[in-house]
Amino acid sequence: MSNGDIPNGASPHATHTPSQRYLSTRGDDSDLSFEDVVLKGLASDGGLYIPEEIPVASDWQSWKDLPFVDLAYNVLSLYISPAEIPAPDLKDIIRRSYSTFRAQDVTPLVHLQGNIHLLELFHGPTFAFKDVALQFLGNLFEYFLVRRNEGKTGRDRYHLTVVGATSGDTGSAAIYGLRGKKDVSVFMLHPKGRVSPIQEAQMTTVLDANVHNLAITGNFDNCQDIVKALFADRDINSTLKLGAVNSINWARILAQTVYYFYSYFSLARQSESFKVGDKVRFVVPSGNFGDVLAGYFAKRMGLPIDKLVIATNENDILDRFWKTGRYEKKATHGPAAEGGLECDGVKAHEDGVKETLSPAMDILVSSNFERLLWFLAYKFAAGTKMDDEWIKRQAGQEVSSWLKDLKTKGGFGPVYKDVLKEAREDFESERVTDQETLDAIKRLYKEADYILDPHTAVGIEAASRSVKRAGPGMPHIALSTAHPAKFAGAVTLALKDEPSFQFDEKVLPREFVGLDQKERRVKDVANDWKAVRELVKKEIEEELSLP
Numbered sequence: 001m002s003n004g005d006i007p008n009g010a011s012p013h014a015t016h017t018p019s020q021r022y023l024s025t026r027g028d029d030s031d032l033s034f035e036d037v038v039l040k041g042l043a044s045d046g047g048l049y050i051p052e053e054i055p056v057a058s059d060w061q062s063w064k065d066l067p068f069v070d071l072a073y074n075v076l077s078l079y080i081s082p083a084e085i086p087a088p089d090l091k092d093i094i095r096r097s098y099s100t101f102r103a104q105d106v107t108p109l110v111h112l113q114g115n116i117h118l119l120e121l122f123h124g125p126t127f128a129f130k131d132v133a134l135q136f137l138g139n140l141f142e143y144f145l146v147r148r149n150e151g152k153t154g155r156d157r158y159h160l161t162v163v164g165a166t167s168g169d170t171g172s173a174a175i176y177g178l179r180g181k182k183d184v185s186v187f188m189l190h191p192k193g194r195v196s197p198i199q200e201a202q203m204t205t206v207l208d209a210n211v212h213n214l215a216i217t218g219n220f221d222n223c224q225d226i227v228k229a230l231f232a233d234r235d236i237n238s239t240l241k242l243g244a245v246n247s248i249n250w251a252r253i254l255a256q257t258v259y260y261f262y263s264y265f266s267l268a269r270q271s272e273s274f275k276v277g278d279k280v281r282f283v284v285p286s287g288n289f290g291d292v293l294a295g296y297f298a299k300r301m302g303l304p305i306d307k308l309v310i311a312t313n314e315n316d317i318l319d320r321f322w323k324t325g326r327y328e329k330k331a332t333h334g335p336a337a338e339g340g341l342e343c344d345g346v347k348a349h350e351d352g353v354k355e356t357l358s359p360a361m362d363i364l365v366s367s368n369f370e371r372l373l374w375f376l377a378y379k380f381a382a383g384t385k386m387d388d389e390w391i392k393r394q395a396g397q398e399v400s401s402w403l404k405d406l407k408t409k410g411g412f413g414p415v416y417k418d419v420l421k422e423a424r425e426d427f428e429s430e431r432v433t434d435q436e437t438l439d440a441i442k443r444l445y446k447e448a449d450y451i452l453d454p455h456t457a458v459g460i461e462a463a464s465r466s467v468k469r470a471g472p473g474m475p476h477i478a479l480s481t482a483h484p485a486k487f488a489g490a491v492t493l494a495l496k497d498e499p500s501f502q503f504d505e506k507v508l509p510r511e512f513v514g515l516d517q518k519e520r521r522v523k524d525v526a527n528d529w530k531a532v533r534e535l536v537k538k539e540i541e542e543e544l545s546l547p
């Protein structure tokens with residue numbers, strides 16, 4: 001347990017409920033505080049942190065008319081003990097985090113067509129859903145660091161070195177959430193040439209001294225692997241005090257849980273036929289499985305979600321799992337076919353990622369899937385009627401063995417029939433091709449005069465299929481994860497033949513005008529975790545020596 005764990009020095013168990021203590025999905029770490037898991041990001045056994053118990057929000061129905069920030073407080077305080085963050089402080093962090101949003105209700109719900117509603121998550125500073133969690137996480141880091149550093153000077157101060165991997169959106173949202181903050185530096189790795197021009201400009205035009213952009217010659221999974229290799233290096237992890245902003249950080253998932261509740265209530269306020277207590281489906285464009293996992297937590301907390309529909313692009317590892325029970329990387333093209341890439345110290349993986357029109361979801365392995373696997377393994381082991389401690393240990397062992405097979409054999413499964421059955425209780429999945437993505441953008445422009453970004457379009461195509469299965473009486477909330485201006489190429493490709501379509505006039509927000517002309521700072525680095533490690537060490541040293 002860390003020094004900053006319980007400010008008043010009281011016993012943790014006197015003031016924390018089980019949903020406010022955390023364990024690792026691989027079983028070696030447990031009984032951690034919220035502050036510990038937020039600052040550590042990834043567990044030392046390589047696992048991801050989850051709450052020891054998911055709280056049931058027995059009074060959730062009474063939250064219906066709350067403003068976003070009050071609702072957020074009700075959700076978050078179930079997972080964060082007031083002994084760690086007193087209620088007025090948590091309320092203040094939440095209020096400041098969402099005051100940067102352009103929409104008054106933070107995440108507005110709009111009716112799209114028929115029984116499909118769109119949850120617009122792109123009204124934050126960088127025009128992507130990541131802002132919802134990363135504005136909050138930036139302020140959380142600041143809060144914990146101020147407290148830890150009280151009365152300390154110079155090198156005695158706790159300095160957090162955030163290392164993150166991005167296919168574009170996490171990077172910009174994290175950089176905007178952390179720029180200029182004291183005692184924290186951020187190193188953001190993106191795959192060189194594989195993020196959209198606007199995303200690249202958003203990240204690299206931030207010139208604050210604590211922001212470091214690294215362009216890696218590889219794909220997003222290479223960046224994600226490098227980040228995990230850095231965390232696994234005990235030396236750099238402890239000397240530089242590494243922190244995470246990717247959705248491996250539990251606070252990311254937690255903050256995203258709020259908008260499932262909020263949009264559900266928005267629907268109840270907006271629709272005469274929908275009442276609190278009725279069921280709804282959520283459709284979530286998915287890559288790293290963080291956003292849809294937040295929906296799983298909302299469901300387990302009591303929100304009446306019929307199904308969570310996972311929408312993947314042609315990088316479909318998740319869709320294949322739900323169809324077959326096998327979770328496997330599959331080389332579809334590239335060097336993998338000739339034996340894969342080898343990278344010093346990091347287990348090689350196949351470059352089987354397909355470049356699609358929804359690049360933020362071009363992911364071979366979905367990191368948060370591990371969290372769901374733990375809950376599935378827990379449920380399976382609970383069938384033995386052993387005590388809770390044994391069941392948790394068993395779940396950790398099962399997850400470790402699946403993840404070991406993923407690393408050494410490129411996949412695992414089929415999982416036990418009951419595990420897959422359980423996964424299908426809560427989730428359905430759809431795979432959407434690039435052509436179907438373009439068709440969805442075109443169709444919604446013509447039929448609803450709405451311009452979708454390509455990731456949201458993947459979700460809308462999946463929603464249309466789900467509506468057919470679930471029937472017209474089942475409302476669908478599709479998550480709109482980015483503003484279309486971030487993906488000008490795909491949107492223009494879809495709409496170029498529409499006479500009324502003008503990108504600059506219909507899509508481009510004024511915040512993006514002139515961004516491409518600004519000065520940039522970025523370093524090219526090879527796909528080699530040791531090269532990245534040395535660069536991080538050098539740049540941190542230079543940054544901390546600045547006057």
Ligand SMILES: Cc1ncc(COP(=O)(O)O)c(C=O)c1O
Nearest residue numbers: 169286287288289290291360481
């Ligand atoms: C625009 C956009 N949509 C969807 C996703 C997928 O979300 P997740 O990785 O949480 O599954 C991402 C990236 O993560 C994204 O940037």
Ligand SMILES: N[C@@H](CCOP(=O)(O)O)C(=O)O
Nearest residue numbers: 166167168169170246247360
């Ligand atoms: N699509 C993401 C990839 C990283 O996902 P994260 O949610 O785990 O941070 C991006 O935009 O960078």
